[in-house]
Amino acid sequence: MEELSGLNHYLFVTVFLYNFSMFMVIPAITDVTMSAICPGKDKCSLAIYLTGFQQAVFSIIGLGTLVTMPMVGNLSDKYGRKALLAVPMTLTIIPLGVLAYSRERNFFYLYYVLKTLTAMVCEGSVHCLALAYVADNVPEWQRASAFGVLSGIGSSAFVCGTLSTRFLSTSSTFQVAASVAVVAAVYTRVFLPDSIVKDGLSVPIISEEKLYITKPDGESTRNGNSTQLFKRMPSLEDMVCLLKASSTFSQAAIVAFFSNLADVGLHASMMYYLKARFHFNKDQFADLMVISGIAGTISQLLIMPKLVPAFGEEKLLSVGLFFGCAHMFLYSIAWSFWVPYVAAMFSILFVFSHPCMRSIVSKQVGSCEQGMAQGCISGICSFANVVSPLAFSPLTALFLSDRAPLNFPGFSIMCIGFASMIAFIQSLTIRAAPPISSHRGSNCNHAVA
Template sequence: METSRTIARLTVLNHLFVSVFIHNFAIFMVNPAITDVTVSALCPGEDECSLAIYLSGFQQAVVGVGSFLVMPLMGNLSDKYGRKAFLTIPMAFTLMPFGILACGRSRNYFYTYYAFKTITAIFCEGTVHCLSLAYVADNVPSGSRVSAFGILSGIGSASSLCGNLSTRFLSTAVTFQVATAVGIVALVYMIIFLPDSAIDSSLLTPIMSQEKSTDSRDDEGTVDSANKHHSFKKVPSLNDTILFVKTSWVFLQLSMVAFFSTLADVGIHAAMLYFLKARFHFDKDQFADIMVITGIAGTISQLIVMPLVAPILGEARLLSIGLFFNCTHMLLYSIAWAPWVPYAAAMLSVFFVFTQPCLRTIVSKQVSSSEQGKAQGCMSGISSLAHVVSPLAFSPLTALFLSDRAPFYFPGFSIMCAGMVSMIAFIQSLMMRNALRVSDLKVANCRIEA
């Protein structure tokens, strides 16, 4: 009986991994090309374009506000109605902006893309990853989740590698056409082959009512720690997210690590491509090369290295390691003195890809099996808040220090600031490890007394 359940879990997870891989493949195909499209449409013939930086920052801020409100709702509703229905929405609407640029990339087409991308990203940005994490948690015992989350992130890195590599050999026009077609394939595959999380039948019943939940046990027979926390309403609000953060000191530390690490990541992603284009005149092909290196290193690390070292070091220690090297790679980017330095910095993704899988694993272990969508959605909402703050802070810095009006010559100044923010997340992770040890000790003492 147990063997048949294990085989069923592996089967549904394989279908999820394939769906996520194909979907992310389509998304990552367009990433190296979108900077060239934006600059060409807004500032033809120039390598530095402040308007492009400000528009990208404004879009990130709007999407961050929307995602902060929408992501917990999507996660919570997926707890009640199933993951598949709410995976369909972002996988379908993500294709619309790609289709616009597949038709044309002039200024008018770009502004149409910009409007549709801003609207759809509110519901789609990060939703597939968030619900995929909840889907994995539905079907994997808590003791094995760090490896499973690492594999899911490795699938994302592999899709990044393949998508960026394919862009290297395609023209810009064909890139968006192929991405649209691949996205449709991902959607159709998911609808046909991916079952809902029926292995946990409680998913399709109302959860997180205002009444206290009864004790629940995970597949390993251990009592879930969620029963210590407050229950949530069926339809979440901003107060529910605040309540989630305030349930324990561990949750507060997790939220701070998620916020500051995302703040730094959004900051460098918004600045890096524009910095490389202005500093070293990189184009689509060089962007793709760097992303391919990151994808190769990240895939090897998450699919091979992480499953081996996670049981030995633990997800809390791996989280700190990932944040430390994330800070290091940002600082190295900021002082890049030659075109080969960004390629060397990209190799550090072997270590900093540990961050998100470990963070999400710790989150999943703090709640019961019926609250995975809500917990992951609230954490994604907190990360989305960083998408609001980051462009307000880093977009003006990037535009200023890449222009002739900079108070002093330091083109990578905004990236260096992102690295310092990542250092704050690293320090918070060290404090969180102490909180986790205290929490685990209290739970162990309670079990001994019982």
């Protein structure tokens, strides 16, 4: 795609390096958690509760990511994507560095605390800003394919990261991940151009100079100094208005909530379920992720760009969510160790859902609202991060314990599949709506120096 040439290539390298460092620790973190909390055991309810509690806490502390994600997106609309990307990419290095140094119990708890705190800013921010960056540089009619390519880059990093974990020791895994995270932050700072400098929107975040607001009639008025920054932050009322502005946007938000509710629940429960059910370890987890990642990468980079023009984002969204439900149900009734490997192959189809949903959202807002819109959806997804572990972690712990009410270890995974089914049913009501971003782009109130 010619539209993805030039400065977008720098973004793809940034996204690849960041995701590589994040994904390569996932297969190892379950073993690290179990060995630190319940050494020598394959079942540990405390580890399951701790994982779920961590996911909930980092979304609740402070204002919560329901507010922080739209705020990050809104700030990037004013000050540029690059300036905001530097913050989460730098903070990400800290918890990885702790486990790179040691994985003993005290260091694990230190990692746990730091991960919880940094995740309030880091979790979802890089992906949200990358989507807004692509929307800045790709025309509306190719955004679904472009978002698919961006997701494909993330999937390829997922494959490379988890595959490297397969051949590294646990200590080396965290050392390499921390090193790559440092490289990603430096690369972003040095090489990545800011996508909205060309529009004259980027101004320094820390500045004592006066800012001017351009009104719809073209008149510029003085708006004080940079201390006015917090007065221009998006409020909950702004987000509600954004959701009400388009029925398509609000429907996509509902899909995003239930889809992420299921995805986070599956991520938090699946590895503990497989460890208890089939005694999987780091290597088997990595194998599963590599299979899923390769299938998803091929689909997003090669198949999806050809299917979007033929079928449209709305139909592919429903297809992706349907197969997402199917693979969760298959996990829940796995009767042999090879069944999860078959379920992982379903990623060739369920990976359609996320980029299609983001593309639908992108077309419903103006050119200077991309960060705010993507941040709003990311905030809703983060709110699902709060609800999901509270709902599914206790259920998973119960049915993997000796006091389970019935012998059905995959019961919680099946319940997660039903949450995904709600998203699928809601997606069937979304109808193709004419893009309105071109009509709203001229009404933006830009801050210019």
